[in-house]
Amino acid sequence: MTQDSAPPRVEADEAAERGLPEALALLHACSTPDGFLASPTDNDNYRRIWGRDGAILALAALLTDDEELIATARRTFVTLANHQGPHGEIPSNVDPLTQRVSYGGTTGRIDADLWFLIGCGEYWRATGDQAFLAHLLPAIEKVRFLLGAWEFNNRGLLYVPLTGDWADEYLQSGYVLYDQVLYLQAQRTLAAIHCDLHGSPDHGLKERIGRLRHLIRANYWFDGDRIPDDAYHEVLYRKGLQAADHCGGQHWMASFSPSGYGYRFDAFANVLVSLLEVADDDQRREVDDFIATRATLDALPLLPAFHPVIQPVDEDWKDLQVMFSYTFKNRPYEFHNGGLWPMVTGFYVADLAARGREEAARRHLRAIHQANALAMEGQPWAFPEYVHGQALTPGGTRHQGWSAAGAIIGHHALAGCPPFRIDDHEA
Template structure:
């Protein structure tokens, strides 16, 4: 089973950690984790993406009740799997209302589901669970292969197709490719355990994806992607344009599509590139230095994307027409430069093994952010923090903001956050 809480006493003594665990318990139901116990919009539902993040925190904490809620989350989502293999974005079990996304489906719901299944199994040794889940996982595997469209190794993600559902990026989005890599690694490990043999086709696919990510999303002066360039002309144009923009060659590019590359800094993708052992040490150092310039003093959280899109920006018209219910991406809010406890928690986990002082610095800021008041109540666990006013924003009592703190505290106490990652030398 997962490690007991006794092994994590260092992380369990702070108020931030205790408050975060308490909110996670409020999110836990018999059907699985709610995105928030707050009755707002559709947050009071079992979500794939949020449930997986809460599940990683549950496993790191060693809390048996929370781990049971992760298992229930995965069982609920699997029960409502779609006819082509798609995992719901969210489910309301009482009314059996199921959403696979808004104007487009959510690619990352499937990826986080596979990752969470593997991490639950690796932490608990629950072979009965993973064997029962095999048909569900195989349907997801087939669907993901179809979503490559051209069978060339990268998922094609539509606008609004992942967590940044009101932002403007689509095509071969790095965040999703990294989760896809981790999902393939997870499927390889599960297959090897259940069948006692290696799925060589799956292993080759994971290795190919690893090399595609490294070759196509990080531009190096005087170097080229060679035979791993997804589209040589597109790659060369993107590389030349990146050299003229803020950040230049200092971080991973967020996406490319048939019309070209995007160049804004995607914090979640850059954190995952390191955490999932795709980045090399020199790339980590470059990204760390870039993040240090972005994080506001006193509230050292990572923005979702940078730079902010303002009304005089050419992308503003597209951004302000992309929303589900009401426009939320005002400058320095939500995805448009808002500061996210979620992303910062994963960054703390990444830093924990290589720069403890920096990890503790960002974790302290994360706890301060979670403690901010909303509606006169402290410890609001906001969805995001305004990028300049440093005030709480979005939905309060956000489960994954709490999970981010638990992930950070547990990582600094030595708990593994991901058990099935590969090495930095292969997929």
């Protein structure tokens, strides 16, 4: 974690007032002729065009009336498509200057492909840019085919390897909820594109969308003792249900695999499953209560990546310690291991706003601005990657573009502009 011994802090009211213009300024700093950088900070490989980060920055840019930022969103997807792998892989990140392309570390990054599809669809829907769609359609179709192959057993859910998505230094793999919800939105995007191009719906794709939504609802929420008809694996589900008495009915399960279920609270997945219209109102209330009473702090109500924290005394700690690309980041309350994320919280603000919970949404948006205003290397408005889950000090890479995107997404959601335009009706 990067922190100062006595960092200057911006007062809460000033942070709220300056939060949006500061966030927009950072998005401009991330804007290049090739698309959005994850960060203009020259740290590790952040100063590159990223599939995942670029799409999230593009979602924020599309909510603004800023022509330069919207044009950068377009260039982001074109650059990613230009460096697509031979089987359809969208780069995890690419440096157009050196032509260095990464499709992942020890495994590929499945969510880069998912965010690419979603981002292309959102750009097209927001701008009506048919030339963009025509140009990128071959890349989109290759991603579509590849995602189908990653189902492996043709049963509707993607299998995600260890380190295969944004939690790339955390212990999570298998049928990961976060990726399934993005897969649902990606298929909605494909259906909307098909309907526009052909003037009629793709009935097979619409059936897949309905089936996937049902699979998510049936396999990731434990409540009561009934085994659903669409349990992916009945014995595995029964074992998971028996072990989930501490969290069943409180939040969505993070994942399952042949070795069992993952029971930690995955904040991003739980937010997306609501925002993308899979959860029902009772499930949303339970998750809201869990977030308010178990997962966030009153002093700075940002959502952690995962909860509870893996501690050195825990069984998972030994495996977590070897999960890193450059240096070990997941000490307790840092990075994915209980670190607090402005970006994830921005999507939660959008979810709360969509449900009319404006007071709660504004409270979390203020926390995003306060976090983004924290100082690193003696300078305020550092836009840290995350905030320490206990000390509330800034951590990770500074000037993180998607921390700014979280503030922009939250602000516009409260003004009635959600980050996702494509839904089941659009498809």
